Structures are given as C-alpha cells and as structure tokens.
Amino acid sequence: MKSERIKDLENTYVADTYARYDVALVKGLGARCWDAEGKEYLDFTSGIGVNALGYSDPGWVHAIENQASKIQHTSNLFYTEPCALAAEKMIKLSGMCNMFFCNSGAEANEGAIKTARKYSLLNYGEQYPPDAFDRYEIITLDGSFHGRTIATITATGQDSFHKYFSPFLQGFRYCKANDINSLHETVTEKTCAIMIEFIQGEGGVNDLTQEFVDEIARVCRLKDILLIADEVQTGVARTGEFMAYNHFDVKPDIVTAAKGMGGGLPIGGILFGEKTKNVLGHGDHGSTFGGNPVVCAGADYVLSKIDGDFLSHVRQSGEYFKQRLEAMDGVSGVSGIGLMIGVGLKDKTPAAVVNACLKSGLLLLTAKDKLRLLPPLIISRAEIDEGLDILEKTLKE
Ligand SMILES: Cc1ncc(COP(=O)(O)O)c(C=O)c1O
Numbered sequence: 001m002k003s004e005r006i007k008d009l010e011n012t013y014v015a016d017t018y019a020r021y022d023v024a025l026v027k028g029l030g031a032r033c034w035d036a037e038g039k040e041y042l043d044f045t046s047g048i049g050v051n052a053l054g055y056s057d058p059g060w061v062h063a064i065e066n067q068a069s070k071i072q073h074t075s076n077l078f079y080t081e082p083c084a085l086a087a088e089k090m091i092k093l094s095g096m097c098n099m100f101f102c103n104s105g106a107e108a109n110e111g112a113i114k115t116a117r118k119y120s121l122l123n124y125g126e127q128y129p130p131d132a133f134d135r136y137e138i139i140t141l142d143g144s145f146h147g148r149t150i151a152t153i154t155a156t157g158q159d160s161f162h163k164y165f166s167p168f169l170q171g172f173r174y175c176k177a178n179d180i181n182s183l184h185e186t187v188t189e190k191t192c193a194i195m196i197e198f199i200q201g202e203g204g205v206n207d208l209t210q211e212f213v214d215e216i217a218r219v220c221r222l223k224d225i226l227l228i229a230d231e232v233q234t235g236v237a238r239t240g241e242f243m244a245y246n247h248f249d250v251k252p253d254i255v256t257a258a259k260g261m262g263g264g265l266p267i268g269g270i271l272f273g274e275k276t277k278n279v280l281g282h283g284d285h286g287s288t289f290g291g292n293p294v295v296c297a298g299a300d301y302v303l304s305k306i307d308g309d310f311l312s313h314v315r316q317s318g319e320y321f322k323q324r325l326e327a328m329d330g331v332s333g334v335s336g337i338g339l340m341i342g343v344g345l346k347d348k349t350p351a352a353v354v355n356a357c358l359k360s361g362l363l364l365l366t367a368k369d370k371l372r373l374l375p376p377l378i379i380s381r382a383e384i385d386e387g388l389d390i391l392e393k394t395l396k397e
Helices: 003-013 058-070 081-094 105-127 150-155 180-186 210-223 293-304 308-326 350-359 381-396
Strands: 025-029 032-035 040-043 098-102 137-141 172-175 191-196 226-230 254-257 268-272 331-337 340-345 365-367 370-373
Touching: 040 381, 058 293, 081 098, 081 268, 081 293, 098 105, 105 137, 105 150, 105 191, 105 226, 105 254, 105 268, 172 180, 180 210, 191 210, 210 226, 308 331, 308 340, 308 381, 350 365, 350 370, 350 381
Parallel strands: 137 172, 137 191, 191 226, 226 254
Antiparallel strands: 025 032, 032 040, 098 268, 254 268, 331 340, 340 370, 365 370
C-alpha cells in the first residue's frame, strides 16, 4: 500500500489524538527503517525508547515467532516458561525480589500506586480510627510524566496534562525537582510513597541531582515512605546501567518498567523490593494480557542480550553523542545519561529541527523545549556519526 493511502485510512478511521510525522513506515532493520516508497530513515527514536535492539532483530523475531507457533496465550491461571524466564532475568538484573507483568508503563505505575497504598494500610492502618486512614499520599515531581490513565495523569506533575479530565484522584502532592526545601515541605505524616523518574523523559530530559536523590532516599528510609522508581523510559539499559537508579546508588522499594523491556511488543512490569514483595495477594491485582508468552519470549530475548559489554556499549555511545553534540554550533546544552539524551537549542525550535531532519532521513524526538534522542541501544559509531552529521548540517542551515 502506498504511504498516501495508509495516511488517508488512518486519518479517517483512527481517532486524531497524535500529531503524527508525515511518514508511514513499513519496515525496519537495526537502526534503519523505510517508508512505503522506499525512502530510508536513520532512527534516533526507537519508537520512543521501545525498540532496544533496533527494528526486527533476527533473534528477537525468531523468539516471538517460535513462541507464537507453540502457544500464544494462556491467561494468568497457568504457568508459562517465557513468563518465568523473563521474570527471572528482570529480577536478577535489577536486584529486586519479584515482579508483576502488565502491558504498559501507565499500567505498571497504576499497580505501583496500589501497592504503595496497600503497604501503608497494612503497616499503619491500625493506628487510625476506622475511616480516618489518610496515610495514602504519593509525592511526585514537577515536570514528571507517569502515564495517561486517571491515576497516572494525576501523578504527572505537569499542568498541561490536567486540563479537561477532573475530578482527579485524591492523594497526590507535587514537589519541585532538585529542591530539597520543597521536598521537606511536601512530605507529611500522610505520605506513603515518593515516585520519581531519575531522568525526566517527557518533561524535557531533566536530570535529578545526586544530592536531591540522596535526600529523597534518606527521608524515605527515616519515615518508611516507599521510594517508587518510574523506570518506564530510563530502565532496561537505556542509560547504560540496567536501571537509572544504579547510577545514583539507591535501592527503590518499587520499580516500574515497560518500553525497552519488550523490544517492541507491549509490556510493563512492577518490580517489588523486600518491603513490597508480598503486599499484593490473590485478587488484589491482575491483567488479562500481562505476562503473555509471546511478549515475554521477546522480553526474555532482549534481557538475554544485556550484559556488561552491552551496558558499556550504551555508556560509550552516550558519551560519544554528548561529546559531539556539545561541540555543535546551535546547541545550548546536553542532558541525560547513556542513550537518553536531551539537546537544548540556541536559535531553532525543536519542531523545526525535527521536521528538517525528517526530510533528510533522520528521525528525532522532542521533549518540551529540547530535542530528545532515544536511539536503539545497538546503534553503531558509524550510524551515530551519520545521524549527527545530518543534525549538524540542519542546525547550520
Ligand atoms: C517515565 C514514564 N512513565 C510512564 C509512561 C507511560 O507509559 P505508557 O505509554 O507505556 O503507558 C511513560 C511514557 O512515555 C514514561 O516516559
């Protein structure tokens, strides 16, 4: 089918909730993809941080095809091998205790919120008169993004997401990122959890400082407040460590993951630590498709590739990106860690640069007032140079 036909059909039959790029992609391999007319693109987006191994990695394709031909879905009333193996790898790589599979980042964060509230009720409920239990508040950061469901847009600390959809969920408070005074003002006796992205993705690839993270971790320890790491975008090797919290040397009580974990199929996970591993019991939580064998076979394959060399490739590639970007005319600053990179621009708007690069065959993302680069984790030095040459030329024009 020609691109124009694909676009016409989508514009007619799919609700208009996305400002799409004017491209219909039909195939991809590694860090490259093609539209229906055969135009080639080098991809610095990986489907917003999802295609960790690039497009259609042959081993990943084989894993899911093989699983689909054996058994494609069973429901969570049965055990399956891919679910068991993917969970084992997630837990061994993350150092957490056990996990729950779901289908997306927002769904993982919903489950994390439920877990935090149940933990608080189980541990502190008896100190309150019946119906007066109020230790359920969750603190998130200004500029954060946690998803699109009602609970997770409530958690999201950006007003632009709060238009139209009230009433929101009770029990969320917002703290200024990297502001220790604001943290102390926001934490109260009612706080049961603090949920953070160690690098805010949608909010503009904003880094948290070590000092701020240390203080959050200290306050959480002191008051038995659960630390929830939203690693939906930062997790599963994106930053050059398995999880972004590894850079900060803290141990969260709950971790949420999604995007890159599945390598391209819908998946989410809630990882539980010592305090939270037994909080959810039978009937407390569930998800029809969570832990689906085909999806988990893909995740198991992605996770089987993540070792010291893989992580070091991501770190070194990230350093190289930064080095070249920092030296470019038109760039005002570079943020992020590993292959999650924010690029501040001096004169041009991010949208103008993205559109010009698209015409030249390079796919980029924006995040607030920056360019955002989330290339596949397997990107080569030559591909980085090729894409950055296009970007550099575009910034000069
Ligand atoms: C940090 C973070 N949390 C949650 C989400 C929501 O994930 P999903 O779109 O899979 O629901 C995203 C998506 O971009 C994200 O970046």
